Amino acid sequence: MSVNRLFRVGSVAVASLGVLALSACGSDPEPAGSSSPDSSTSSAGAECPKGTLNAEGSSAQKNAIEEVISKYNEKCADVTVNYNPTGSGAGIKQFNAGQVDFAGSDSALKPAEMTAATKRCAGNAAVDLPMVIGPVAIAYNVDGVTKLVLDGPTAAKIFQGTIKTWNDPAIAKLNAGVTLPSAPISVFFRSDESGTTENFTKYLKAAGGGAWTGEPAKKWTGTGAGKEKSAGVAEGVKSSKNSITYVEWSYAVDNKLGVAQIETGSGTPVELSADSAGKALAAAKPAGTGSDLALKLDYATKAPGAYPIILVTYEIACTKGLPAEKTALVKSFLSYFVSKDGQASLTDLNYAPLPAEIQTKVEAAIQAIS
């Protein structure tokens, strides 16, 4: 009896293990894109090392880095790059704890973080490498309004809650010839702590002419209803009429929302495009010391054709101090990321490529990693 029973149990177990064993022959999908013959044009990182690279951080650059990883793997098939979009703060923490090889962050390392990062890099400085420009769109959903122009003070008042209806004289003045409804404006904001919120409030503070009373922060202090993550605010605006929010450009495009043009004081309202966002970055000043490339953005820029609300996301890496094989991997991947090929793949995803001048600087900084 008992032997019989054990035999039957055993056979069930063996059968289920067999099913598992049968399925134990997975593979990676074939690369979707055709091989790129002109990949030799990028000078940097021509040779491919082997190994695994782990990175973590900003969710604002998730789509960009995933695209670049995919393209990079067409060239270097033996390198595995993992990126976890857990947020800038988490990325820096994990990097400083030695859990990942480089971090992605929406803001450059703060002094205290730099101290910890130096410790992690065995006494060598870490470097902020600007890599992806994510324009922030002021996205709206108002029936019959296909073109909306806002300027800094008006945007600040809307998001502060002092302008309450769409047909407010301040908005009407900027949008001559557009029929605005008398409906109240419903504002959506990010309820989670976000680099997007921080950059957007920096813009409101800098360009708002005093209308924005809060301090720039990752946590929203203005008016409105909170929604979680970029997807949440985009969905909120999409599903409710007469609403407005700030969100990464790609989410505004994917959800087919209206994107406001910004009157910066240059005379003509600036439409959001890869080009206009790149121009604003070119106006940025270096904020880091030595080879560090942290940038200080000029949100109040009046440069013609420059779209001022942008978010620069950095890769944070050790200048020295990683094991040799990790250093080779980091250099190889980041070189590809900053190269023309790498940056060109970002435009389709509604990011803006780095301006040539900054690109050269970043390339040099990556080459200096040893």
Place this chain on the structure above:
Amino acid sequence: MTAVAENKPAYDGKVLDLTGKSGARAFKNTLATVLIVLAFAVAMIPLLWILFTVVSKGYHLLLSADWWSQSQRGITVRRAGGGAYHAIMGTLIMALITAVIAVPIAILGAIYLVEYGKGTRAAKVVSFMIDILTGVPSIVAALFVYAVWITVFGFNRVGFAVSLSLVLLMLPVVLRSTEEMLKLVPDELREASYALGVPKWKTILKVVVPTAFGGIITGVMLGLARVMGETAPLLILVGYSKNINLNPFNGFMGALPTMINQDRTELALPNAADRVWAAALTLILLVLALNLLARLIARFSAIKSK
């Protein structure tokens, strides 16, 4: 007597009838039945709704062989294609390690509680601790392992660390169910065995555990099903990887819950949304398969009663 019997029909209808024809009682009965059925229906609505939504939105990706045999390497949120192989294997590997660690401890613990420690102080302490462990939320278990594995020992985040925290969640489930199953074994069986001169350890091994075997296996499978859907330990203790990594001691590892989480923010993009639904359905199917397997084992190993 016959007169009384003949009189009886005259009283008919006025006599208290206990066969259920009374209006008030019948009404109460119907009302209770309706309420119970309604309560059942209300309970079923969300279940069926979820199942229907997940199946209808997720099934078409599962039909392709690629889904079961390929990873997501190089597949961005905008692109179609790839599969969940990396995540399925990650989930299975971590669940397997969890079971290998948790099941022996749980079963031996239950045997101690039922067979050896009954009524002793030590058994009471163990029992109390298990009760506390049952109430530990998964995030706390994950943070505890993070503190030990990463902060104290300085190791990296790996799949094995996830398994360690899942052990904390699975242990009380399996221990409690095994304990209940062992308690159900009639004392007469043990006494008969002792009467034949069989030592206690052999009685437990040859009589008690085999008798409760079906129930123990069911408990193990339910414990596994419970931990396979846990997300918090995965988020904290291992990075998500789109690539195949079958080594639980090195590197990031994919798993179905984190695969769902990864593309959850991109639901405006049809390809990403499809993958999220398909991954959810795959997870449900895996848990379902485990439950069916448990039933099957329990049936085949059931003691035949004459």
